[in-house]
Amino acid sequence: MKKILFFSVLFISTHLSFSQKANNNLIAVAGKGGIYVSLGRQPISKKAGGKGIRSVKVERKVNDEDFKGLTEMDVPTSRKELTERFRKYDALLPVPSNLDDNTLGKIWEKWEKYQVIDSLKRYITNPSLRMAFGLLYLDEKVQNGNTYSYRISFTGEGLSRSEPYISIPVSLPKRPAVAGLKYLHNISEENKIQVLLSVGKGDKPFFLKAYRQEGLKGNFVPVNVSYVTYLRKGEPTIMLIDEFVKPLTAYRYTIKPFDYFGNEGPLSDTITVAAYTYQNVRIPYNLKALGLSENHAVKLNWEIQSPNIFKSIQIWRSEYYDKDFRLIGETLPTESEFLDKDVLPMKKYYYYLITTGLMGEFSGQTAKFFTLYEDKTAVSAPGNLYVLSHPDGIQLKWQTSEPNLKGYHIYRAGMNDSKFELVRTLLPHNNRLILQEYVDSSGILRPNASYRYFVIAENTSHVMSMPSDTSSGVTGLKVALSPPFAFTAENEMPLVKLHWTAPSAKEEAGISGYEIYRKKTGDGTLVKIVQIGTNVNYFNDSTAVLGASYQYQIKTLGFNGESSKADESGVVLLPVPEIPVPFGLTAYKNELGVILQWDEVRYSDLKEVKLYRYERGAKPQLLASLKPDELSYVDKQTGKGKLFFYYLVSSDRANNQSKPSEEVSVSY
Incomplete structure (x- = not known):
């Protein structure tokens, strides 16, 4: 597997060694499998008569206990021992080393020859190899809840100091916070995907594991990728490179960072990338539009290549060739047709398509194409025709369930007429109303007269329905009414007797009754006291109070809610009788x-x-x-x-x- 490791790797490895020369402390870090303790840059020298480290003693302190010896470090004595040590430690860390037996053999030959760690160059940054050479010690016997400190003693010739080094305390289960990764953007080609990630706060990652989902479905699986770190605007940035992609295929990635000691960072957000350049993708072609009379719709068809790289296909429509297009639908890229049911017969519609990519891209629009359809199906007759009285004449209301209606034709006849005549041609259909309405206010209508009606519907393809059922009603035209005359009020204690004379016989047919009102003199508030029919011309008021004076008004009422002006009576006084005074007290x-x-x-x-x-x-x-x-x-x-x-x-x-x-x- 090809990898380009972080620049921070070199920084970590050198920091682990040089920091202990700058002060009395050495680095100890919790990681996968235990606590890792840095033992410097140079391993134990086996070179006869040479200067250098001859032995390394590792001691450990748990909580407040005294330091106790753990081990005496040494270097491998053979290629076989080096290989065995390396394989053991390499299995502990998530960082794959890619050091095969031949490479380990070359490393051993250089070590045998020079006995200097610098001769191993970039290989010695590998944590497993450092442990194999005794430069990094792994304490596996640790437990959560304890605090550990380490003391390292070196013996040899030519050493800069003989005092032991003491590590900073390490408390478990606390581990270093590995920095998270944030998606910036991507660069896509048909044979390669590059993803740029920014590095957040925390310890910089040493290694990445990438997981990928192919075709936006199925499970995420580990994938071999290469990556490089560089500074972008002064901030550490990672470029992840995946060269094992299929052209015109979409992928989802998620990345997990690890530090030098195998500690895991947070899993990145899911990143969706497609292996293509969207501008080069072919848009839908072979576009067709067909009017379907039996379905009251327009059917659109098209062809498309590589539907797996699209997210959707948008359908845009207008009644004009060059303006007012609006989105009317969106289909999956695997679809190759669309049924537009929101259309009217005999009207031309223009269409074009736009594709959207998996990453939210938009293509240019296709060529425009158009059609119309003619509705040849029979039209149902309007139903539930109501004929109602209206102040201006007669009101008609009816229902219809027919789509694509253009309007209605309305016919009328008198109750004794045998022939209907057309009184309104092509009244427009109102889509916003459940009940269609029409008011017949023709000048020939007479008050309180009855008429018959039926309605015929017409659709936008000019197909006529059969006539609706016939319904009849009475006009609601109001008649000018006169009030009664000779209206009088007489005091016949304890009653007030009212009497009047009906209007003329010409008006009598339109009179439904009378309303009588009363008010106290000086008060001025009129109160309705009775409404009576036309069969009487008098009324006895038994609710008048003795000692008060009253005035009365009367109005004539019509059958359609109309009323006349009021006729007013004279003032009637009801005197209070003298009440006997109690006596003999x-x-x-x-x-x-x-x-x-x-x-x-x-x-x-x-x-x-x-x-x-x-x-x-x-x-x-x-x-x-x-x-x-x-x-x-x-x-x-x-x-x-x-x-x-x-x-x-x-x-x-x-x-x-x-x-x-x-x-x-x-x-x-």
Whole structure:
């Protein structure tokens, strides 16, 4: 598998060694399989008599415990041992090394010859090879919840220092945050796809794994890709290159980054790319449009190459050749026809197609093509014809379920006429109404006269329906009505008798009845008190109140809701009769209180007798309201040393009251 590793790889590998020379700490990092501890740039030297590191001792401290020895590092002694060590460590990390046995053999030969790590050049950046040569130690026996520190001691000749190095503490399960990847854009060709990704915050990735879905369906599978890192506007950027693609095929990718120690970063968003240059793709051709009378539609057909590279085919339509095109439908690229049902017969329609690519691209429009269709099917007759009275004449309403209607023809005849005549030709059909409407306001219509109607429909292909069922109705034309005359109102207590004379016999046929109104003199508010028919010419008002004066009005009513002006009567006064004053009031006191008695008030309209009491200088208070047959009352609400005065008042059913009776007084 071909790869171009990050520039950051060199930075990581050199940083692991040189940082421990800059201070007393060395690098220890949690990764896949355990904790990785850097042991410097040079491995143990086996060269006889030479200077360098002769031994490396690794110790570990867990939490607050003391340092304990882990291992004594060494270098492989043979090509076989190098190969075995490398294969063991290479299986732990997700970074495939691509170092075969021949390459490992060449590495061993250079090491044997020079005993210097620089001789291995770019190979030594590989973490598995560094572990094989003792430059990187993997502590596999670690557990979450613990904190680990490492101490490394070097012995040898010519060393710059003899003190041990101590690593920074590592707490598990905390791991380095590997930077995520964000899609920027892509460069596509028929045999290669390049995807540009920006690197987010966190540790820079050391290796990528790419997963791909072919044809936008099926599972994502690992795919061999190459990639290179460079600075774009000062920011690290990755170019991923996939050279194993099929022409005119769409792919989805998702990328997972890893750091030097096998720690995983977040999976990238799904990236959709197609292996083609969309401008070079052939648009639909062999375009045809055919009118289908039996389907009331226009059928469009076309041919298309490589439908798998398209997302959809858009259908655009206009009634004009050069303007007002609008999108009327969108089909899958595997479709090769479209049925346009939103059309009218005998009208020309223009069409063109536009394709959309898998990445949202739009092609240019195809050539324009056109057609029209003629509707030859029979037209159903209008149904549910209603004929209703209308103030301007007669209103017609009807229903129809026919599509593509152009209008209606309306015929009328009198009730005794045998021949219908055309009163409206081609009334336009209104698509927005469920019930079609027409008002016949012809000047020949007479008030309260009946007429018959039927309706014929016509479609846009000029095919006529059969006549609808015949329906009849009465005109709603209003008649000018006169009010009754000689309207009088007379007082015949307790009634007010009203009388009038009907309008002329010429108008009598259009009269449905009368409305009578009343108002109190000085009030001015008219109140409707009755609506009666034409069979009487009088009315007795029994709701008038004695003591008030009234004025009455009367109107003539027509059958179609019309009414005449009002005729007004004279003023009628209903005097209040004098109500008898209660008499014979007496009062005396005993242990129960003040006993009051009086004589019976003989008056047929008497409602009640009211008893009042007061003290000198105070306002009289109502003590009791008594029925006409109650002739006594006991006042128990008294007090010693007080003087009370009592009197009676009579009240009729209209709440008219008499004068007060003579007073009586009692000292308690």
